[in-house]
Amino acid sequence: xALRLRSSLSKSxxxxxxxxxxxxxxxxxxxxxxxSQNPISRFCNTMAEKLSSxxxxxxxNAQVMDFPGGKVAFTPEIKFISESSKERVPCYRVLxxxxxxxxxxxxVQVSEExxxxxxxxxxxLQIMDNIFYEAQRQGRLSFYATTIGEEAIxxxxxxxxxxxxxxFPQYREPGVLLWRGFTLQEFANQCFGNKSDNGKGRQMPVxxxxxxxxxxxxxxxxxxxxxxAVGAAYSLKMxxxxxxxxxxxxxxxxxxxxxxxxxxxxxxxxxxxxxICRNNGWAISTPTSDQFRSDGLVVKGRAYGIRSIRVDGNxxxxxxxxxxTAREMAIxxxxxxxxxxxxxxxxxxxxxxxxxxxxxxxxxxxxxKARNPLSRFRTWIESNGWWSDEEESDLRSRIKKxxxxxxxxxxxxxxxxxxxxxxxxxxxxxxNLREQERQVRQTIKSHPQDYPSDVPL
Amino acid sequence: xxxxxxRSCRKLGFLSSGHGARRSVSTETGKSLNxxxxxxxxxxxxxxxxxxxxxxxxDVGFGGVFRCTTGLAERFGKNRVFNTPLCExxxxxxxxxxxxxxxxxxxxxxxxxxxxxxxxxxxxEAAKFRYRSGNQFNCGxxxxxxxxxAVGHGGHYHSQSPEAFFCHVPGIKVVIPRSPRExxxxxxxxxxxxxxxxxxxxxxxxxxxxxxxxxxxxxxxxSEAEVIREGNDITLVGWGAQLTIMEQACLEAExxxxxxxxxxxxTLLPWDKETVEAxxxxxGRLLISxxxxxxxxxxxxxxxxxxxxxxxxxxxxVTRVCGLDTPFPLVFEPFYMPTKNKxxxxxxxxxxx
Numbered sequence: 001x002a003l004r005l006r007s008s009l010s011k012s013x014x015x016x017x018x019x020x021x022x023x024x025x026x027x028x029x030x031x032x033x034x035x036s037q038n039p040i041s042r043f044c045n046t047m048a049e050k051l052s053s054x055x056x057x058x059x060x061n062a063q064v065m066d067f068p069g070g071k072v073a074f075t076p077e078i079k080f081i082s083e084s085s086k087e088r089v090p091c092y093r094v095l096x097x098x099x100x101x102x103x104x105x106x107x108v109q110v111s112e113e114x115x116x117x118x119x120x121x122x123x124x125l126q127i128m129d130n131i132f133y134e135a136q137r138q139g140r141l142s143f144y145a146t147t148i149g150e151e152a153i154x155x156x157x158x159x160x161x162x163x164x165x166x167x168f169p170q171y172r173e174p175g176v177l178l179w180r181g182f183t184l185q186e187f188a189n190q191c192f193g194n195k196s197d198n199g200k201g202r203q204m205p206v207x208x209x210x211x212x213x214x215x216x217x218x219x220x221x222x223x224x225x226x227x228x229a230v231g232a233a234y235s236l237k238m239x240x241x242x243x244x245x246x247x248x249x250x251x252x253x254x255x256x257x258x259x260x261x262x263x264x265x266x267x268x269x270x271x272x273x274x275x276i277c278r279n280n281g282w283a284i285s286t287p288t289s290d291q292f293r294s295d296g297l298v299v300k301g302r303a304y305g306i307r308s309i310r311v312d313g314n315x316x317x318x319x320x321x322x323x324x325t326a327r328e329m330a331i332x333x334x335x336x337x338x339x340x341x342x343x344x345x346x347x348x349x350x351x352x353x354x355x356x357x358x359x360x361x362x363x364x365x366x367x368x369k370a371r372n373p374l375s376r377f378r379t380w381i382e383s384n385g386w387w388s389d390e391e392e393s394d395l396r397s398r399i400k401k402x403x404x405x406x407x408x409x410x411x412x413x414x415x416x417x418x419x420x421x422x423x424x425x426x427x428x429x430x431x432n433l434r435e436q437e438r439q440v441r442q443t444i445k446s447h448p449q450d451y452p453s454d455v456p457l
Numbered sequence: 458x459x460x461x462x463x464r465s466c467r468k469l470g471f472l473s474s475g476h477g478a479r480r481s482v483s484t485e486t487g488k489s490l491n492x493x494x495x496x497x498x499x500x501x502x503x504x505x506x507x508x509x510x511x512x513x514x515x516d517v518g519f520g521g522v523f524r525c526t527t528g529l530a531e532r533f534g535k536n537r538v539f540n541t542p543l544c545e546x547x548x549x550x551x552x553x554x555x556x557x558x559x560x561x562x563x564x565x566x567x568x569x570x571x572x573x574x575x576x577x578x579x580x581x582e583a584a585k586f587r588y589r590s591g592n593q594f595n596c597g598x599x600x601x602x603x604x605x606x607a608v609g610h611g612g613h614y615h616s617q618s619p620e621a622f623f624c625h626v627p628g629i630k631v632v633i634p635r636s637p638r639e640x641x642x643x644x645x646x647x648x649x650x651x652x653x654x655x656x657x658x659x660x661x662x663x664x665x666x667x668x669x670x671x672x673x674x675x676x677x678x679x680s681e682a683e684v685i686r687e688g689n690d691i692t693l694v695g696w697g698a699q700l701t702i703m704e705q706a707c708l709e710a711e712x713x714x715x716x717x718x719x720x721x722x723x724t725l726l727p728w729d730k731e732t733v734e735a736x737x738x739x740x741g742r743l744l745i746s747x748x749x750x751x752x753x754x755x756x757x758x759x760x761x762x763x764x765x766x767x768x769x770x771x772x773x774x775v776t777r778v779c780g781l782d783t784p785f786p787l788v789f790e791p792f793y794m795p796t797k798n799k800x801x802x803x804x805x806x807x808x809x810x
Contacts, residue, residue: 166558200591209590216557217590221581227547228582231554231562238536239509245554257574261547268542269551424592425627427651430680430727 089298091342092322093312097370099379101317108160108321112386117179118159118316119381122151122374123392124399125175128184129347131403132191132205136351140411141191143205147172149314149346152373153278155179156319157341161246161327166236167215168229168247170222171206172278176248180213184403188410195456200424201416223253226262226275230336233266233273237334244272244330252283254297263304266336274326275306275338278313280345285358301338313341314373317380344371415455482642487671493663495637495670496525496602499644500563502674504533507561510598510648512538514548514565522567523604523663549575549601553582553653556598561648569605569657570617583653584628597651602644604660605633606698607748607794612787618749618780620696623655624726624758630654631726632679633696637668642677643723650679659698666701682729684736688718690808691742694733694759696722699746699795706800715808725755733759734766741772742807746795751779773810778803 064071094105110118129146136144147154154175161167167176174187186198190208193201198209199217209217219225229247236243253259254277266273277297281288294300301308307329311322319341326337344367348355355364381387422429422437429437444451490498504510512529518540520527530538541548545566552562566572572579579601587595607616623631632647632654634640640658647654685700686707695703700721707717718736722728737743743763745756756777763775778795786793 168554198591198593199589202591203589207589209593211590211593216594217586219581219585219589221577224550224578224582227550227578228554228557230547231551231556232558233554234551235555235558235560239558257546258550258578261542261544261550264542264544265547265551424588426630426727427587427595427597431730432727 083293084295085299088295089310091310091312092318093315094318094321095315095376095380097376099376100383101380106321107317108324110159110317110320112384114159115377115381115384116386118155118320119374119377119387120395121155121175121178122316122377123395124184125151125154125178126374127396127399128174128178128187128403131400131407132187133347133351135407136205140407141205141351143351144191145171145206145350146347147175149344149367149373150278150280151175152316152319152377153276153313153341153343156316157246157276157323160320160323162243163214164241164243165214165327166229166232166243166245168225168232168245169215169218170225170249170253170278171218171220172250173248174206174208177208177210177213177215180210180215182208182210182213182215184399184406185409186210188403188406189413192410192413193415194410194413195416196410196413197416200420202420223249223256223258223262225249226253226256226258227265229273229275230262230266230269230271233271233330233336234269237270237272242331244274244327246274246276246327248276248278250283251277251279251281251288251291251297252286253277254300255291263300263306263336263338267305270334271336272330272334273336274323274330275336276323277338277340278343279340280313280343282345282349282355282359284349284353285355287359296342297338297340306336306338308338308340310340310342313343314371314376316373316377343373415452417456482638482671482675482677485669485671487638487669489667490637490670491662491664492634492637492640492658492666493523493525495641495668496644496658497527497529498670498672499641499648500526500529501532503561503563503645503648504529504537506674509559510537510561510563511555512563512565513541513552514602515543515567516540517565521565523660525602525658525663526565545571545574546578549578549599550582552599552601553578553586553596556596556653557586557594559598561598562596562600563648564599564601566601566603568615568617568660569603569619570614572601572603572619572655575601576622579623579629579653579655580626584626586628586653588628595651596653599653600644600647600650600656601654602656602658604663605657606659606661607785607790608661609790610787611785613784616748616785616790618657618697618747620657620725620747621749621753621755624728624755626726628653629726630679630724631657632724633657633659634723635659635685635697635700635721636662636666638670639677639721639723641670642675643679645674646676646679649676654679657697661698677723680724680727680729682723682732683721684718684732685721686717686719688716688740690716690740691744691804692718692720692733692736692740693744693746693800693804694720694722695746696725697748699748702795702797703746703800705797706804709797709801710804713805715804717804722759728759730762730766733763737763737767738770741770742810743767743771743775744778744800744803744807745775746778746800748780748795750782751777752782754779773807776803776807 064073094107129148132144133146135141154173158176158179189196191205207218225247229245233245298308298310311318330337346368422433517526518530548564552564555562583596605618630652632643634643647656693703707719710717745759747756760775778800781793
């Protein structure tokens with residue numbers, strides 16, 4: 001069942017494809033699914049009708065009955081649907097492990113300009129991560145979480161979206177912000193919580209947000225962003241925008257109740273939302289074998305009536321193609337799409353974690369070398385004559401310099417004024433907060449030594 | 458029996474805010490409406506006045522289990538007024554997303570007893586949405602409505618008063634109306650307030666309370682308590698359905714020469730300390746009453762605050778007449794409830810301290 005990605009996909013193509021797929025298991029034409037008929041509108045129930053036989057033969061297999069939700073055929077056999085397919089859902093990839101284009105692969109064409117920006121941004125993200133990580137180790141930053149190993153997911157997905165698509169991140173997707181134009185200085189400002197931080201110093205490092213770039217502020221709670229994205233998608237649909245909502249989460253996040261809530265709502269509300277799962281094998285120290293017993297995430301889509309795809313998250317070209325295609329479907333067909341991007345979390349969960357305590361250093365090293373998303377994509381762009389060693393070293397030294405400068409400036413910039421502790425709890429500070437601010441300021445006068453000197457009063 | 462009698466008193470001429478009324482709307486005439494009709498009117502007005510507003514939740518399409526959403530789907534369409542799957546965390550999470558895009562999301566939780574799956578979304582997302590983003594984003598358009606409180610036969614899961622949990626969350630507002638006229642004006646204020654609000658509706662009053670409700674669009678301000686009965690000997694503070702019980706206690710106390718001042722808090726978070734403080738400085742005594750269990754109930758917050766502010770003016774300890782520290786019982790409901798006589802006894806004890 002090859003999906004021709006280069007053609008523009010219309011509703012009828014997919015209904016046909018689904019029809020063919022659904023009819024594989026059933027012999028009679030009497031079996032119908034909701035999709036192959038005119039899709040039952042949300043607000044109608046089928047009226048139960050008398051048991052009828054369809055077709056010439058009166059055997060039990062040909063009989064169907066109405067239940068709320070549609071017709072179902074009967075079977076006289078006790079047959080359970082297997083807990084898993086014999087084979088795992090295959091994974092869409094376009095570049096092999098060495099970055100060579102796989103013959104006869106379908107992908108969405110990427111221009112030189114876009115491809116070079118994609119690669120450059122992946123390099124930038126990698127360098128930014130390494131420098132911030134080191135800064136935390138040196139005590140200059142309180143905390144950091146890297147995206148190492150998942151650069152392709154971040155950058156390629158962002159590249160396939162439009163700037164009007166609204167993003168609801170988990171916390172390992174700074175590359176999406178980077179793609180859209182968030183500067184290294186802005187990243188550093190948030191990490192240092194200085195007065196130039198959009199978030200006004202209220203949250204831990206890596207909790208970025210930018211309304212200008214349509215990237216909702218990170219919250220550390222897992223998967224809470226998923227149902228929010230569905231509501232936002234519904235808004236875009238109602239306002240008839242040519243845009244979708246996109247939300248990211250990890251393999252761990254898929255176990256949360258909000259995942260179930262969000263996917264079910266998205267399907268029922270027919271919301272144009274992309275659910276992108278970064279299945280990187282680990283939720284802190286918990287491997288996926290302790291997280292779920294399904295064939296990953298991709299099979300869960302069907303449970304909600306959501307179209308899904310599994311893609312090699314370390315193949316930037318495949319990621320780009322999958323997201324690009326999914327986005328078109330989501331918007332034109334007003335439906336959610338689930339994308340499971342298989343990848344590996346090369347870095348530790350965060351600077352508060354030493355992952356060698358629960359996994360082998362060999363495993364980490366293997367993924368970093370043999371399945372590196374940057375080197376695969378670099379091979380491909382070089383094969384097109386779009387990149388060279390010289391450009392590589394120029395880029396790396398330039399970014400490193402910019403990054404260190406951004407760090408230096410962010411560290412020196414003063415913190416936000418104390419009044420920012422009390423503003424924005426509500427649109428206008430209520431009386432109790434005004435009173436508390438007064439009290440705190442009194443206390444500071446009496447005991448200045450208790451308070452950090454870098455927070456201006 | 459006693460409970461039934463006590464309850465039936467609510468039908469008689471509802472709480473008038475005639476005494477020292479500060480709101481002009483309270484003296485306006487209107488149509489005689491019960492609570493669910495007044496709320497329904499507010500929702501019609503809200504949806505009519507803002508095309509980017511939505512009402513959704515379980516069973517709201519046909520009018521809702523308490524009829525508060527009657528006629529909305531027919532009038533505004535099923536894309537704006539719709540049923541959701543049975544999932545409170547999804548309902549509120551979805552509502553937050555809608556509100557974050559600048560819409561008004563008026564969400565219904567079928568019973569306040571079922572609001573807890575949404576607690577994470579309310580506390581960790583809605584309440585912090587503006588603050589954590591440095592005011593780049595907000596979900597101020599979110600209003601969560603939920604019926605709360607005793608109904609005579611509701612037991613553990615149809616009678617709860619969970620307001621105290623929410624009053625502990627900076628970033629949201631908590632509002633509880635006492636009557637149909639108040640409910641319409643307060644609900645419209647909540648919907649239009651640029652902060653996420655939880656609006657608890659006293660379900661007992663949906664049919665039982667009938668009042669003249671002006672038919673036009675009007676709003677009653679949030680965070681402004683109202684002195685609905687003036688007095689000199691003791692201040693009583695309450696909210697929602699409990700005020701009717703408290704008013705009966707005030708009437709009986711008056712027969713015994715005790716002059717009671719009764720305050721409707723209306724907004725519990727952020728609450729109007731100034732009005733209560735001014736009253737207690739006058740009377741020297743405070744009694745708080747709520748259906749929710751006494752330990753950790755919102756009465757404790759009011760008591761502690763007033764003690765801090767009015768200590769030297771107090772003639773007696775602050776007293777609380779509240780639900781007991783048990784799950785809300787069925788057969789034992791009459792024993793659990795803060796009844797008129799429990800309140801009256803407490804008034805007399807306090808006055809005679």
